Amino acid sequence: MQADFRRPVLAIDTSTSYLSLALQTDGQIVSFHEDVGTKQSDLILPQIRVLFEQAGIAAADLGVIVYAQGPGAFTGLRIGTGVAQGLATPFDTPLIGIPCLDAAAYLLPGQSCVLAATDARMGEVFYAWFDTGAHRRLGDYQVGKAAEIVEPEGRAFTGGIGNAFALTDAPPFAGTPKMPAASDYLKLALSGRYPASDAAHAELLYVRNKVALTAKEQAERKAQA
Structure with missing residues (x-):
């Protein structure tokens, strides 16, 4: 269509x-x-x-x-x-x-390794990694404990975005809670x-x-x- x-x-x-x-x-x-x-x-x-x-x-x-x-x-x-x-x-x-998570990630355009993470409640976050410069998602959409998030292999973190970064148990990366x-x-x-x-x-x-x-x-x- x-x-x-x-x-x-x-x-x-x-x-x-x-x-x-x-x-x-x-x-x-x-x-x-x-x-x-x-x-x-x-x-x-x-x-x-x-x-x-x-x-x-x-x-x-x-x-x-x-x-x-x-x-x-x-x-x-x-x-x-x-x-x-x-x-x-x-x-x-x-x-x-x-x-x-795509909509959040592209608030940080032109970056090679963006973590988009949002509050999933129940002590967990929704998250995914993106290369917003190449318009690629670097892995699956996931849900889990923020502390357990790791960088994609072969990539260096360039930015974090999403309301998960305002949580007490935020992801272990620097990020802004903008949505x-x-x-x-x-x-x-x-x-x-x-x-x-x-x-x-x-x-x-x-x-x-x-x-x-x-x-x-x-x-x-x-x-x-």
């Missing part, structure tokens, strides 16, 4: 507690980016409607919808993807999923390096099957802390 970037493009990121939206049309970008906590499902459609009104367009005018694919907050990702599919289905609008916004997902989609699909085949990127600790595991973790 082919994306039409000559038409308006909407990007949606609900992978964290932020509701982040960006709409590009006629070379201009209007956006919304705010920490809304658990109110994403209440606010996402009204805020998209506001962006459409500001740009003078409707959902039928979109040439593609970009969405945060994960890994990230399980409920948030499902909200964003569901809305993207709902807007796309009536008009056969293509969807482009952008992995969240991408929907406009950054939009920029990556415009690069043409990520494939489009129809709404029925839009997928989320899950790195971890388990999304919550049991009550016993929570108690054990508190005792260890």
